[in-house]
Amino acid sequence: MSKSLPSRADNYSEWYNELVKRADLAENSAVRGCMIIKPYGYSIWEKMQRALDDMFKETGHTNAYFPLFIPKSFLSKEASHVEGFAKECAVVTHYRLKNDPNGGGVIVDPDAKLEEELIVRPTSETVIWSSYKNWIQSYRDLPLLINQWANVVRWEMRTRLFLRTAEFLWQEGHTAHATKQEAIEETEQMLEVYAEFAETFMAMPVLKGIKTANERFAGADETYCIEAMMQDGKALQAGTSHFLGQNFAKAFDVKFVNKENQLDYVWGTSWGVSTRLMGALIMAHSDDQGLVLPPKLAPIQVVIVPIYKGEEQLENIKARINPLVKALKSRGVSVKFDFADNQSPGFKFAEYELKGVPVRLAIGNRDMENGTIELARRDTREKTSMPFEGIEDVIVDTLEDIQKSIYQKAFDFRAANTFEVNSWDEFTAKIEDGGFLSAHWDGSSETEEKIKELTKATIRCIPLDAKDDAGKCILTGAPSSRRVIFARAY
């Protein structure tokens, strides 16, 4: 195994794949397209889950759990929904195996065929709405604000660790409301929650917007999204929030009696983020030395590496470091004091950089004599020798500063790679370099598809903060009232 990663400049996707494996985040499994999330990767996901779950609870949601299997008939109740997912569903047809009468191993027992096939959920709208039918009678039962943490399966043809896997982990919120207005507000609120999570925890700036009809969720009236820019200039959809209108209520016959004693269909939303966020996190900040993790999501925020000759020196260092470890822990900082003697300091430095630990401290005999300690920050790879006295506050400040700096760096990168373009020639030239292109579009699906066909660029979103700005469609020249964001996407 070579010591260094492939560089981003040489081969971005190889860099990504290698990094995921070398940093011990995930690996491929025996099952095509399914990944094994390794402990280090999973602990980052757990941090994401914790933060998101707290935000969901704060906005009034509660968790529940619905089954993995969906009766086939459920899926077909909402027409555009089934159309959207049919091509990528795993189907359970039998419930038993038996010994192969012709020899080795087991075979599917042909006598154990299911009357109705079960679909492994690609998303849970259908099972959930079939339950909501029983749970909702009156406006007093509304709003119903439920989230579930689950795995889903989408049989993708081409997969990549975290970015697109056949099975992935996610959360899916499913809410029901008495009015259209309230459901739209919920959809928008959850988009805000996602944006805030991405920006404050992941340190990743996102663009909030609305999807075009082409890119809309199957079964939604409107899909809101957050879009992030990766370091290769490609866009990554990091989260979606859907206003479902009354589509699922109608498909599953979910009616309620309103205050005026009239029967009406309820209004729905659904919203989700997945382990894809791990991919976003990696590609937003990491460099050729390895991961760069935002302190708020780093499983280990500070690592301390002692440099010593002999037991006695190590004991002296431990005596100085142990109280610091304790003090940091009491301030909620996760610290690892790595005094393992089977690896050299240099090895440890490289290893913790690969794993993205935000702050590294090194202390050796020189420091012991001088009353200093060396502090290295992962994002800039700067090393500074500092007085040991007061280092605790410096560490806490540095963690905060790293969180802010990597956000700013990602923000500046996005700004430097976002362009207004006004002609087709400009568009086709610019799109080759990656980045977001802000351009006029005539609003038709045909034009959108034509542009995709010609350039591989899709409309990532119509930004929520788009200003009215009359212009002409980049392709057709037809009038347009505002700009949309085009990019090549993951």
Added chain:
RNA sequence: CGGGGUGUAGCGUAGCCCGGUAUCGCGCUUGGUUUGGGACCAAGAGGUCGUAGGUUCGAAUCCUGCCACCCCGACCA
């Protein structure tokens, strides 16, 4: 699913064209010396050569099917 490539120890590989039971490095184990940016010496352990068939006295090597992974397409709320 189409085109191209790859599969040999935990990882990375040589050998394959031209058939004779497998090379080297990293890692691992033990002992010793080391430790301020991926340490060194010595001795060890580890392989049904992706998988299932076929050809052959004999297959990592030749042939066929299958599987997985990578790249390019198609597909992908």
